[in-house]
Amino acid sequence: EATESLNFIEQIIEEDLAAGFPQEKLRFRFPPEPNGYLHIGHAASICLNFGLGETYNAPVNLRFDDTNPSKEEQEYVDAIKRDVAWMGFQWANVCYASDYFQQLHDWAVTLIKAGKAYVDGQSSEQMAAQKGTPTSPGTDSPHRNQSVEENLDLFARMKAGEFAPGSYVLRAKIDMASTNMHMRDPILYRIIKKSHHRTGSDWCIYPMYDWAHGESDYIEQVSHSLCTLEFKAHRELYDWYLDQIHDPSRLRPKQREFARRNLSYTVMSKRKLLELVQNKYVSGWDDPRMPTISGLRRRGYTPESIRKFSELSGISKRDNVTDVSLLEFCIREDLNKTATRVMAVLDPVKLVLTNYPKAQVEMLDAENNPEDPNSGTHQVPFSRELYIEREDFLESAGKNFFRLTLGAEVRLKSAYIIKAESVVKDAEGNILEIHATCDMDSKSGSGTEASTRKVKGTLHWVSIAHAIKAEVREYDRLFSDEAPDAHEDKNFLEFLNPNSLKVNKEAYLEPFLAHATTADKYQFQRLGYFVLDSDATADRLIFNKTVGLKDSWAK
Ligand code: ATP
Ligand code: MG
Ligand code: MG
Numbered sequence: 001e002a003t004e005s006l007n008f009i010e011q012i013i014e015e016d017l018a019a020g021f022p023q024e025k026l027r028f029r030f031p032p033e034p035n036g037y038l039h040i041g042h043a044a045s046i047c048l049n050f051g052l053g054e055t056y057n058a059p060v061n062l063r064f065d066d067t068n069p070s071k072e073e074q075e076y077v078d079a080i081k082r083d084v085a086w087m088g089f090q091w092a093n094v095c096y097a098s099d100y101f102q103q104l105h106d107w108a109v110t111l112i113k114a115g116k117a118y119v120d121g122q123s124s125e126q127m128a129a130q131k132g133t134p135t136s137p138g139t140d141s142p143h144r145n146q147s148v149e150e151n152l153d154l155f156a157r158m159k160a161g162e163f164a165p166g167s168y169v170l171r172a173k174i175d176m177a178s179t180n181m182h183m184r185d186p187i188l189y190r191i192i193k194k195s196h197h198r199t200g201s202d203w204c205i206y207p208m209y210d211w212a213h214g215e216s217d218y219i220e221q222v223s224h225s226l227c228t229l230e231f232k233a234h235r236e237l238y239d240w241y242l243d244q245i246h247d248p249s250r251l252r253p254k255q256r257e258f259a260r261r262n263l264s265y266t267v268m269s270k271r272k273l274l275e276l277v278q279n280k281y282v283s284g285w286d287d288p289r290m291p292t293i294s295g296l297r298r299r300g301y302t303p304e305s306i307r308k309f310s311e312l313s314g315i316s317k318r319d320n321v322t323d324v325s326l327l328e329f330c331i332r333e334d335l336n337k338t339a340t341r342v343m344a345v346l347d348p349v350k351l352v353l354t355n356y357p358k359a360q361v362e363m364l365d366a367e368n369n370p371e372d373p374n375s376g377t378h379q380v381p382f383s384r385e386l387y388i389e390r391e392d393f394l395e396s397a398g399k400n401f402f403r404l405t406l407g408a409e410v411r412l413k414s415a416y417i418i419k420a421e422s423v424v425k426d427a428e429g430n431i432l433e434i435h436a437t438c439d440m441d442s443k444s445g446s447g448t449e450a451s452t453r454k455v456k457g458t459l460h461w462v463s464i465a466h467a468i469k470a471e472v473r474e475y476d477r478l479f480s481d482e483a484p485d486a487h488e489d490k491n492f493l494e495f496l497n498p499n500s501l502k503v504n505k506e507a508y509l510e511p512f513l514a515h516a517t518t519a520d521k522y523q524f525q526r527l528g529y530f531v532l533d534s535d536a537t538a539d540r541l542i543f544n545k546t547v548g549l550k551d552s553w554a555k
Helices: 008-018 040-056 074-086 097-113 124-130 148-160 209-220 229-245 270-278 293-299 303-313 324-338 511-515
Strands: 028-030 060-064 094-096 117-120 169-172 187-191 205-207 224-228 254-258 261-263 320-322 340-342 348-353 362-367 377-382 385-389 409-412 417-425 431-439 468-475 501-509 521-524 528-532 542-547
Touching (some): 008 040, 008 224, 008 254, 028 224, 040 060, 040 224, 040 261, 040 303, 060 074, 060 209, 074 293, 094 097, 097 117, 097 148, 097 169, 097 187, 097 205, 097 209, 097 229, 117 148, 148 187, 209 224, 209 229, 224 229, 229 254, 293 542, 303 324, 320 324, 324 521, 324 542, 340 362, 377 511, 468 511, 521 542
Parallel strands (some): 028 060, 060 094, 224 254, 261 320, 340 521, 348 431, 468 542
Antiparallel strands (some): 117 169, 187 205, 348 385, 409 417, 417 431, 468 501, 521 528, 528 542
């Protein structure tokens, strides 16, 4: 049946529609807190919410859940917008919970007047001690039955800045014996004396998540408020708060929960990612080793690959860990179809073609992408002195070595068949040059018999006189443990992989790469997929390795 391919959230929506909910009233939101950069876990929520918007032709708001000025910044707001847009999604409105501060405050006053909220002047320790346990009821606060007048007065003075942070909170008066701990008189407002990135010093009381979130959904008339599983127990409170303010003529949002996406070999909590940034374990939020969207972008990931990853990893009801190799599979598949094939030599050794004319330079045609017949060709200069990879030559080797050995032939990609004849070594025996002869009749694409002759292997190369010296950065997993933050006795930082970044300052690239931009995707033939790093300048090219050609992780 058709519903079998729907995820369980889509099934809920289909059921609502079948029960008469008007499709034109569907509305979603993606609600990040601007206290860090978005990561691949957020991408699951982005793809879910904006994907529903696309499926049902419904508006999706980008809502900043900016209710805690001590952790939030404009830099994060800007980064989040950039990342969502880059993923290829369009929001209907940019909204801010902070735009609703006055309304939220006024509703809180309504609650006080209705005898459903009170100001508590106890310490947080005292209140925690009165909370009770899930199996035993809590104890009422001595302030629980204060008069409405007193509560209104204290709340007004909280708002006016008369009190120190922590000295008073506003609490909802619900049920100190509820089996749901979130219902035991939860805090609605606390005092924070910090400047807010949007409202400055207008407020010194800030709403708690539960109070702000559901009411923001209501203000925006979000039909389905989708959040992660840890909020399941908050749903009763979400509904209780809506009960207090809901006008039956307006849409009443409903909260539903899905499982967080976790990824192997990394951490996903913004607090931990911030720790990596602040303590300089990485170069920034967009370090190519980070699981952030900006880090993946800088690493060379495409929006398509991240959306594909979201599709394949799916939306689940239960917590799970997705293997990072699935993410790598998605980018490899995408780049295989789209990346321009070029040649680069990362560990050079000099190859001299002794019979090739000294002053001659040929411009050879190189196919841009054999997977894409419309991708065309570009020109690569060829000359007598070339670099090849040091590991592509052995003086002598067994049958299974499909590269260059003395007396054997290989083809130089897009060029000629060559045969290694001798080597020049230094006093320690290191190879300085390989001397080879070139079959001048064997040029690729020339149509001669020799041009189609089969040889053992094909090597990539660059012409020394034309090559661009560049820096190449290769990455390994940032953590050496599959679940670095799942160890009770160890801090996740203990699992940082000390070899996660390998910098090579002496790579040689074919000159076609001189004009690369960070938007261009390349396959360095036989080596992997690479992208220009954002640190690069016109006279200092830097490339990041996105991913290898094959899954080398499993071996
Ligand atoms: P973190 O612990 O990383 O700070 P968060 O939930 O506090 O995560 P928010 O900025 O509040 O981060 O998240 C915005 C939206 O993205 C929320 O709806 C949240 O549920 C969702 N989200 C966050 N992390 C994940 C994840 N790992 N998988 C799926 N959805 C996520
Ligand atoms: Mg959150
Ligand atoms: Mg958080």
